[in-house]
Amino acid sequence: MTECISVFDMLKIGVGPSSSHTLGPWRGAERFLKELREEGIFEAVNRVRVDLYGSLSLTGKGHATDLAVMLGLSGADPEYVPIDSISDIIDDINLRNKLNLGNEREINFIFFTDIIFNKNFLPFHANGFTFTAYTNEGEYTSTFYSIGGGFVVKEERIVAKEKEELKKSFPYPIDKADELLKYCQTLGKSISEVVYENEKSIRTEAEIDHELMRVWNTMLECMFTGAHTEGILPGGLNVRRRAFDMHKNLIGEMPYNNPQEWLEVIRNTEVKFRQILKWVSCFALAVNEVNAALGRVVTAPTNGSAGVIPAVLMYYLVIENHDADEHHIKQFLMVAGEVGSIFKKGATISAAMGGCQAEIGVSSAMAAAALCEVMGGTPEQCLMAAEIAMEHHLGMTCDPIGGLVQIPCIERNTMGAIKAINAAELAMETDPRNAKVPLDKVVNTMWQTAKDMNNKYKETSEGGLAVTVNNADC
Numbered sequence: 001m002t003e004c005i006s007v008f009d010m011l012k013i014g015v016g017p018s019s020s021h022t023l024g025p026w027r028g029a030e031r032f033l034k035e036l037r038e039e040g041i042f043e044a045v046n047r048v049r050v051d052l053y054g055s056l057s058l059t060g061k062g063h064a065t066d067l068a069v070m071l072g073l074s075g076a077d078p079e080y081v082p083i084d085s086i087s088d089i090i091d092d093i094n095l096r097n098k099l100n101l102g103n104e105r106e107i108n109f110i111f112f113t114d115i116i117f118n119k120n121f122l123p124f125h126a127n128g129f130t131f132t133a134y135t136n137e138g139e140y141t142s143t144f145y146s147i148g149g150g151f152v153v154k155e156e157r158i159v160a161k162e163k164e165e166l167k168k169s170f171p172y173p174i175d176k177a178d179e180l181l182k183y184c185q186t187l188g189k190s191i192s193e194v195v196y197e198n199e200k201s202i203r204t205e206a207e208i209d210h211e212l213m214r215v216w217n218t219m220l221e222c223m224f225t226g227a228h229t230e231g232i233l234p235g236g237l238n239v240r241r242r243a244f245d246m247h248k249n250l251i252g253e254m255p256y257n258n259p260q261e262w263l264e265v266i267r268n269t270e271v272k273f274r275q276i277l278k279w280v281s282c283f284a285l286a287v288n289e290v291n292a293a294l295g296r297v298v299t300a301p302t303n304g305s306a307g308v309i310p311a312v313l314m315y316y317l318v319i320e321n322h323d324a325d326e327h328h329i330k331q332f333l334m335v336a337g338e339v340g341s342i343f344k345k346g347a348t349i350s351a352a353m354g355g356c357q358a359e360i361g362v363s364s365a366m367a368a369a370a371l372c373e374v375m376g377g378t379p380e381q382c383l384m385a386a387e388i389a390m391e392h393h394l395g396m397t398c399d400p401i402g403g404l405v406q407i408p409c410i411e412r413n414t415m416g417a418i419k420a421i422n423a424a425e426l427a428m429e430t431d432p433r434n435a436k437v438p439l440d441k442v443v444n445t446m447w448q449t450a451k452d453m454n455n456k457y458k459e460t461s462e463g464g465l466a467v468t469v470n471n472a473d474c
Helices: 019-038 066-072 083-096 157-167 175-186 193-199 205-227 243-250 259-267 273-292 308-320 328-345 360-374 377-390 409-428 439-452
Strands: 012-017 045-051 098-100 105-108 113-117 126-133 139-150 151-153 296-298
Touching: 012 019, 012 205, 019 066, 019 139, 019 151, 045 066, 045 105, 045 328, 045 439, 066 083, 066 098, 066 113, 066 126, 083 098, 083 113, 083 193, 126 175, 126 328, 175 193, 175 328, 175 377, 175 439, 193 243, 193 308, 193 328, 193 360, 205 259, 205 273, 205 296, 205 308, 259 308, 273 296, 273 308, 273 409, 308 360, 328 360, 328 377, 328 439, 360 377, 377 409, 377 439
Parallel strands: 045 113
Antiparallel strands: 012 296, 045 126, 098 105, 126 139, 139 151
16 A cells, blocks of 8 residues: 655654654654543543653653653644743743643653653664553553654554555555656656645645745744854754854845845845855754754754755755746655655655664755756656765764764755755756666665664664764764
């Protein structure tokens, strides 16, 4: 059965720093609250315990997993909760040892004893977590798995796919790149046009257009915020924000008041050749510095790789095509989302399962294909662009220092963005008939590489830079 994954499943609005370690557990907590209500025991709950396993335990502190489950249990929505209120909610829980369950009723909750970090791994996935609710009559337990990109499941992957299929069906079901290409060829449509037809089967055109622009405006605001915020990132590594200084040096004294005006100022600024890479890097740094500070970002396909797609789309708007409009933005996002879904179905977008190739590599492939289409590339060239981008990320490990989504994660977004632009340009100059490596082969190779990769290089902070560079060195 084909798993139907919407663009908006791949591009979710949420809070950093990690889609699998923050957004996933947060959404899992929300689902647990729903289960308690369905079981009719919500009003009887007097205590909740959370057990984190595997990668969620090993890097959970640095990824704010503990904070995420408390926020989720408190009824806060990661898509809409005011960012400034997050610290207040957490501080109140810790100060009073009380949690406002579902934002409806207070229960006892002690941060240091009711969130348990278990280093052992559960069988199904590296990111397992269990909620246990206690009542006077007994207890209720539910286990979830955060499988990357904010996706949360309870059963094995195959069963999860079957359940998803029952919920919605696309007119043009796609599991592999070859299937997507055949639809494009048979229908005489671009990738984005095929994706749009699928989206129309589950949403109105007005809803699709509105949500795509809401995703883009969140990305734009995130870049704007990061480029205008200076200081040190939280977490103890004393990482200085760089987007602020880089942006200041690039833009000078040009006046503007909001993200939209900022975009137009940059579009009307003469950008010299040597500045192009600096602008792209600035955009990517800005997003992931916001992400590292528990700001609002868009999973693309994950929080740790959230800077690549906004940076490449911004590159297109301010460098490549000053006449680009909302149509091009929607086109870009739909292609990116579809390519990301192919990697999710055929491999993984979870660094805890596949290393950083599953995050930065996939995001670079998504951005490359999207850029290729808006620059006039054929569907064949778009898929070639995605293949080129991923091919040169194969084997990339996930080894965050201190378990934080900062070093090397933030810089890797700049490299992924630049590689995406390079991949799109290469594909545009290549006859697809001369291509030697199909995208589906690269997806398969990435999954095999992920399975062969040592677990210490899969978001556990037990290998690579995470152990050769100590926190004290930073």
